[in-house]
Amino acid sequence: MTTNIVDVHDVVRTFGEVKALDGMSLSFEPGIIYGLLGPNGAGKTTLIRVLATLLKPTSGSATVAGIDVVADPDAVRTRIGLAGQFAAVDAYQTGRENVEMVGRLYNLSKREARRRTDEVLERIDLMDAADRQVKTYSGGMRRRLDLAASMVGRPEVLFLDEPTAGIDPRSRLDIWSLIEDLVERGTTILLTTQYLDEADQLAARIGVIDRGTMIAEGTADELKDMVGGSVVQLTVPQEKQSTVVGLLRSVSGDEPTIDQSNGRMSIPASSAQTLLTVARKLEEASITPDDIGLRKPTLDDVFLSITGHAAEVGEAGPKRPARSRE
Numbered sequence: 549m550t551t552n553i554v555d556v557h558d559v560v561r562t563f564g565e566v567k568a569l570d571g572m573s574l575s576f577e578p579g580i581i582y583g584l585l586g587p588n589g590a591g592k593t594t595l596i597r598v599l600a601t602l603l604k605p606t607s608g609s610a611t612v613a614g615i616d617v618v619a620d621p622d623a624v625r626t627r628i629g630l631a632g633q634f635a636a637v638d639a640y641q642t643g644r645e646n647v648e649m650v651g652r653l654y655n656l657s658k659r660e661a662r663r664r665t666d667e668v669l670e671r672i673d674l675m676d677a678a679d680r681q682v683k684t685y686s687g688g689m690r691r692r693l694d695l696a697a698s699m700v701g702r703p704e705v706l707f708l709d710e711p712t713a714g715i716d717p718r719s720r721l722d723i724w725s726l727i728e729d730l731v732e733r734g735t736t737i738l739l740t741t742q743y744l745d746e747a748d749q750l751a752a753r754i755g756v757i758d759r760g761t762m763i764a765e766g767t768a769d770e771l772k773d774m775v776g777g778s779v780v781q782l783t784v785p786q787e788k789q790s791t792v793v794g795l796l797r798s799v800s801g802d803e804p805t806i807d808q809s810n811g812r813m814s815i816p817a818s819s820a821q822t823l824l825t826v827a828r829k830l831e832e833a834s835i836t837p838d839d840i841g842l843r844k845p846t847l848d849d850v851f852l853s854i855t856g857h858a859a860e861v862g863e864a865g866p867k868r869p870a871r872s873r874e
């Protein structure tokens with residue numbers, strides 16, 4: 549018997565040549581928000597789709613609420629909710645009709661479906677638009693409606709694939725508080741995100757995935773600690789780079805990490821003193837950096853330090869359609 553609400557063992561999922569999931573394992577207990585972080589193409593959506601029984605793994609196994617996703621997908625579906633990366637709502641129905649219909653699919657009585665629909669639409673700030681056809685909604689409104697629909701049945705396990713991508717900051721806070729409420733009422737949530745602050749705020753535990761596999765796991769603080777308290781980050785003119793690498797090595801006692809895409813170098817910093825030391829050494833060597841600063845570690849730093857290559861998207865960076873590495 550397992551006490552884990554989600555259990556993924558060594559799952560591989562290929563699409564032709566592409567290994568979207570490459571030996572993915574993941575387990576966590578009920579009652580928490582688990583955050584899955586990863587750059588574009590890391591395999592986040594593929595994992596969610598496997599767990600939501602929309603896609604079969606090529607090999608490996610996965611259970612949700614103790615039920616095997618391949619052997620008994622129907623039983624899994626009665627226990628879960630899903631809000632996808634791309635809103636899946638009927639444009640010719642009103643917002644209210646969409647959400648109520650999903651509530652009915654969860655076997656809520658008509659009255660209960662109506663009551664909960666009002667509640668989630670209110671919470672997600674769509675009441676004013678509730679009786680308009682969805683085709684008149686903006687992109688952000690559709691995403692919010694999709695989220696409302698995923699929550700109306702109060703599923704045991706809820707999968708949210710980038711729930712706040714493309715959503716304005718104020719609505720984002722509303723969604724965060726809605727997610728937290730759901731968890732308080734007993735729903736377990738697996739959410740994917742590219743925003744470290746979102747995982748930081750919401751997730752009890754975070755898994756970092758890259759190239760279809762788990763590369764690090766822990767609380768937000770544990771992940772940041774892997775990079776050190778803060779980092780000194782600097783860029784220097786190209787011709788000075790090798791000198792500065794040596795200089796940074798002498799300060800940190802280890803190789804600096806270098807982001808090959810832009811030449812930005814960083815070393816862990818135990819305090820602001822590290823920054824002062826680096827600045828002094830640069831001055832002694834008569835090197836003026838293009839840019840230098842002390843920062844808290846970000847997802848990028850976690851990625852750089854774990855994988856040796858940069859995440860393809862920064863904390864709030866633009867999305868790129870596909871990844872191309874080396």
Ligand SMILES: Nc1ncnc2c1ncn2[C@@H]1O[C@H](COP(=O)(O)OP(=O)(O)OP(=O)(O)O)[C@@H](O)[C@H]1O
Pocket residue numbers: 563566567568586587588589590591592593594595633
């Ligand atoms: N249906 C498909 N057919 C072919 N390749 C696919 C398919 N679905 C996903 N892939 C590939 O699998 C890899 C993982 O894709 P996935 O959508 O799971 O990534 P992701 O982490 O969700 O990325 P993003 O942050 O951009 O949403 C990518 O290389 C993608 O091109």
Ligand SMILES: [Mg+2]
Pocket residue numbers: 592593594633709
């Ligand atoms: Mg995705």
